[in-house]
Structure formats: structure tokens, C-alpha cells
Amino acid sequence: MALPVLHHAWKSSASRRVRLCLAEKGVRFESVLVDLTRGEHHTPEYLKKNPLGVIPLLVLEDGRALFESGTICEYLDETIPDPPLRPEGAYDRATMRNWIRHVDGLIGNLIIFNWKHSIAKVASQWSDAELAEKLRSIPSKERQEAWLRAARKPYTEDEQAEARRKLVALLDRMEEMLGSGGGWLIGGRYSIADIAVVPFVKRIEEEIAPDEVSQAKHPRVHDWWQRLQARPAFKVARIESFYD
Ligand SMILES: N[C@@H](CCC(=O)N[C@@H](CS)C(=O)NCC(=O)O)C(=O)O
Numbered sequence: 001m002a003l004p005v006l007h008h009a010w011k012s013s014a015s016r017r018v019r020l021c022l023a024e025k026g027v028r029f030e031s032v033l034v035d036l037t038r039g040e041h042h043t044p045e046y047l048k049k050n051p052l053g054v055i056p057l058l059v060l061e062d063g064r065a066l067f068e069s070g071t072i073c074e075y076l077d078e079t080i081p082d083p084p085l086r087p088e089g090a091y092d093r094a095t096m097r098n099w100i101r102h103v104d105g106l107i108g109n110l111i112i113f114n115w116k117h118s119i120a121k122v123a124s125q126w127s128d129a130e131l132a133e134k135l136r137s138i139p140s141k142e143r144q145e146a147w148l149r150a151a152r153k154p155y156t157e158d159e160q161a162e163a164r165r166k167l168v169a170l171l172d173r174m175e176e177m178l179g180s181g182g183g184w185l186i187g188g189r190y191s192i193a194d195i196a197v198v199p200f201v202k203r204i205e206e207e208i209a210p211d212e213v214s215q216a217k218h219p220r221v222h223d224w225w226q227r228l229q230a231r232p233a234f235k236v237a238r239i240e241s242f243y244d
Pocket residue numbers: 011012013014015036041053054055056067068069070104107143146
């Protein structure tokens with residue numbers, strides 16, 4: 001039988017979420033790696049399947065396509081209920097969706113740190129003509145700007161400090177949510193609410209503000225992070241270092 005096909009990249013935050021979800025569910029999938037620096041997510045064929053021109057994209061066994069990592073994770077949880085990855089009850093599920101939306105809104109702050117590794121290195125080598133052609137194929141204004149910045153205008157120290165501040169505020173918010181006692185962010189069990197934030201915490205701990213994920217600064221987040229990384233799915237999903 002055909003397997004679902006995941007179009008993704010190992011270091012892409014949104015792809016990491018979907019891989020975590022697939023790993024928790026024990027789903028086998030075919031892996032198609034997308035090279036963002038080659039614009040493989042901006043080709044007409046790709047845009048037909050995901051008009052947003054981003055990864056991940058999950059093509060189901062029957063050929064239908066799904067995009068948006070939070071949506072894909074919810075779909076997987078609805079169609080493969082075991083183990084459950086959404087909290088019980090309509091209110092907690094609604095809260096989970098708002099949380100994912102909140103975290104999604106912070107992605108621009110993560111990009112500032114993530115793209116300086118490989119993406120900016122490649123993009124800064126493009127000629128003006130090459131850059132102009134790449135920008136034309138990008139469907140959203142916001143991402144056009146992100147690529148332009150990567151290619152020509154590195155983020156300033158002030159912009160990086162502001163992005164770091166917003167990402168640390170995410171840890172503050174998590175610390176508060178974890179204070180309600182259940183050990184996980186929403187509804188007392190591990191869920192897509194936790195998965196949504198894993199790629200952020202991984203990068204905050206690795207490079208952006210390592211001492212903030214400490215027992216001293218955010219003790220509940222620190223404990224949550226230890227338990228999260230100990231889950232077998234974390235290894236299977238290959239949430240690995242940006243420096244490798
Ligand atoms: N809200 C989307 C965000 C997807 C997204 O931003 N993906 C990034 C990688 S983490 C991407 O494709 N970036 C390439 C680009 O913007 O051109 C989701 O959760 O799936």
C-alpha cells in the first residue's frame with residue numbers, strides 16, 4: 001500500500017512538528033527532502049499542492065494534499081486516534097488551537113536566527129537578477145521580505161535582541177501554563193500544544209537564549225523539556241542540532 005509522502009526539511013520547525021506527530025503515532029511515511037535554497041517549494045507543481053509555498057506538505061495515500069503543520073497534526077490525530085494527541089474536551093481543544101496560532105505568529109522571530117545558518121549564506125551569493133527572479137516566485141509578501149533580508153540585509157543586533165525577547169516571553173507563557181499542574185501545556189496530557197513549541201524551545205536552548213531553559217530561569221519549562229526529549233518519538237523525529 002502507498003505511504004503518505006512528507007515534503008520537509010530536517011531543520012524546518014514546522015516540519016519537525018509533523019515528524020514528531022507521525023513518530024508518536026508510529027506512522028511510516030515516504031520522505032521527500034525539500035531544498036529551500038533551491039526554491040523547490042516555489043515551483044508551480046509544488047505551489048499547486050501548497051499555495052503558501054512553504055514546508056511541510058503531507059500528501060496522503062490517496063493523493064490529496066495537506067499543509068499547515070498544526071492542521072496536519074490535528075488531521076493525523078483525528079484519523080489515527082492512538083495515542084491521543086489532543087486534550088479532552090472542546091474547551092481545551094479550542095485553547096490548544098489558539099495556542100498553536102499564537103506560536104505560529106512567532107515564527108518570524110525564529111527565522112531571524114535559523115536562516116542565518118545556511119539560507120543566508122547561500123542567498124547572499126545570488127546576483128541581483130537571480131534574487132529578483134526568486135522573489136517573483138514567492139507567493140507571500142512576508143516571505144519575500146524574509147528572503148530579501150536573508151540575501152541582502154542581515155538582521156541588526158537590535159532586531160535580534162527584540163526577537164530574542166519575544167521568544168523568551170514564550171517561555172514565560174509556558175512556565176505559567178505548566179503551573180496548572182498537569183505536567184503538559186494543556187489539559188494534563190501530552191498533546192499537539194506541546195509538539196507545536198518543541199522546535200522553538202530546541203533553538204532557544206541551542207543558540208538563542210540557552211540559559212533561559214534552565215532550572216534557575218524557567219524551572220517548569222526545564223523539567224518539561226527533559227521529559228519531552230526523553231520521549232522515543234523525539235529521537236525518531238530527528239530533532240537534531242542546527243550545527244551538524
Ligand atoms: N504556518 C506554517 C509555517 C510553515 C513555514 O514557515 N515553513 C518554513 C520552514 S519552517 C518554510 O517553508 N520556509 C521557507 C520559506 O518561507 O520560503 C506551518 O506551520 O506549516
